[in-house]
Each structure stands twice: as C-alpha cells, then as structure tokens.
Amino acid sequence: MVSTDRLKRIADAVRAAGSMGVAELAELTGASEMTVRRDLEVLAGQGVLERYRGGARSLLLRGQEPPFALRAAEGGEAKRRIAEEVSRLIADGESVVLDSGTTCLEVARVLRDRRVTVMPLSLHAVNALTGGPQVTLLVPGGLPRPGELALTGPLATASLASLRFDTAVVGCCGLTADDGLTAYDLADAEVKRAAIASARRVVAVAEASKFSRTALALVAPASALHAVVTDAAAPEEATAALAAAGAVVRRA
Numbered sequence: 001m002v003s004t005d006r007l008k009r010i011a012d013a014v015r016a017a018g019s020m021g022v023a024e025l026a027e028l029t030g031a032s033e034m035t036v037r038r039d040l041e042v043l044a045g046q047g048v049l050e051r052y053r054g055g056a057r058s059l060l061l062r063g064q065e066p067p068f069a070l071r072a073a074e075g076g077e078a079k080r081r082i083a084e085e086v087s088r089l090i091a092d093g094e095s096v097v098l099d100s101g102t103t104c105l106e107v108a109r110v111l112r113d114r115r116v117t118v119m120p121l122s123l124h125a126v127n128a129l130t131g132g133p134q135v136t137l138l139v140p141g142g143l144p145r146p147g148e149l150a151l152t153g154p155l156a157t158a159s160l161a162s163l164r165f166d167t168a169v170v171g172c173c174g175l176t177a178d179d180g181l182t183a184y185d186l187a188d189a190e191v192k193r194a195a196i197a198s199a200r201r202v203v204a205v206a207e208a209s210k211f212s213r214t215a216l217a218l219v220a221p222a223s224a225l226h227a228v229v230t231d232a233a234a235p236e237e238a239t240a241a242l243a244a245a246g247a248v249v250r251r252a
Helices: 003-017 022-029 033-045 068-072 076-089 102-111 123-129 154-161 186-197 208-212 236-244
Strands: 019-021 049-052 055-058 095-098 117-120 165-170 174-176 180-183 199-205 217-220 227-230 248-251
Touching: 003 019, 003 022, 003 033, 003 049, 003 055, 019 022, 022 033, 022 055, 033 049, 033 055, 076 102, 076 199, 076 227, 076 248, 095 102, 102 117, 102 123, 102 165, 102 199, 117 123, 154 186, 165 186, 174 208, 174 236, 180 186, 186 199, 186 217, 208 227, 208 236, 227 236, 236 248
Parallel strands: 095 117, 095 165, 165 199, 199 227, 227 248
Antiparallel strands: 019 055, 049 055, 174 180, 180 217
C-alpha cells in the first residue's frame, strides 16, 4: 500500500471509530507499527487527528470535510483526467468562473495554457494560473479560508454578482440526484451558489467517492447542472440518475 493510500485509510478508520490504537492500525494497513506512528505524526500535523500514547483520536466530525492537504494527496490521476475532460468542454475565448477545491485546482493547471478568461475562487488556483501566456486572470475579493484558501464572504459574492461568465466549473463535497450538489462549509456553499448564478452553463466536477455523500449545505439541485464530469469508477446508478435529472455525464 503506497503512503497516500495508507494515510487515507488510517484517517478514515480513526474518523469512523473515534479513536484507534497503533497495533490495530498496523493490522488494518499491513504496515509496521513504526510506519503507522510516522503516519500518525503526519496526520496530526495536518489537523486530522490527535496523538496519544499508543494510538490516536479523530479531530474530525463525521460530517466535516477532511483538510485540504489530505484531500490533495488523494486520487491525483483521476483528478487530472477529469480536468483534461473539463478543458475539452471549454472553447478558446470563453470566460470561466472556477470553484475552489482540489479537483478544480487541477482544472486551473490545465487551463493555464489556454486562451480563456478565468476567475478562480481560491488562492491556490490563482497561483496555478499566474503567468499563463494566454490566460486572462481575474482575481476576486474575499476572505481566504485557512488551508483551503477558498475565497468567501461578501467581497467574493459581490465580485461574482458583477460579472457574467460562459461557464462555471463547480466542485462539491457530495452529489446525488436526490440531494443535489452539497458542501460542508456554509460560507463556501454561498460562494458556489453565487458562481452558479453568474454563469450561463454549469459544469460540476466530482470523483467517484462524492456520489456516496451528502454534505450539510445545499448548493444547487441536480437539475441546475448542465454537465457532470467524473472518473471511470463513478457508480452507474448514481450517474444514470443525474442524467435523468438533465445533466450530461462525462467520464474521464
């Protein structure tokens, strides 16, 4: 098991159980106890859990989003394929509002060399797009969320309200046909809604794991989405339900 997969498995297990011992985690992952202790130090540094002698306890509630650093290490290849597929949906000359999150950060990296106008809603994506030879970069106002660096608050929503985009590329914490596109953070959900309202077309990006989740805050019903771009592992039943709601589903 590679280290990023092991970290995720440990974080998920401790989060589900509340707390677990080093010996239990070593048996679960097949790694040595020394390796598990090092992994726990990494996760403690990311704010995912708290160490105690012989184990660790979770610092995340079941309905809380994992830290950006942990999510950024997950599913990199799937996110890159999704980003490439999103790029194929965007024509040269388009204006795009680009949501925060790790998958949208990959979209920013792909769009950096395109002839498009982009307003990214996180400082991570602003940095990724800076210096692109043809991209026109618009930077909104807002208050950056720690770690995420997503721009939130009235300055962010005012920036969005003053513009009209061809396409909004929106990430999510959960996506189902029944519950729609959802987010854990209320301030983030407000900015996502403003981004959707400012665009002619809405493209949602979601890895397969997002289809089994519903987060706290409703961003938009499934019927508001024009397209959903996901990876090959996305469950057929979930994507078929989204297609029935009116979204074009594309697998990367």
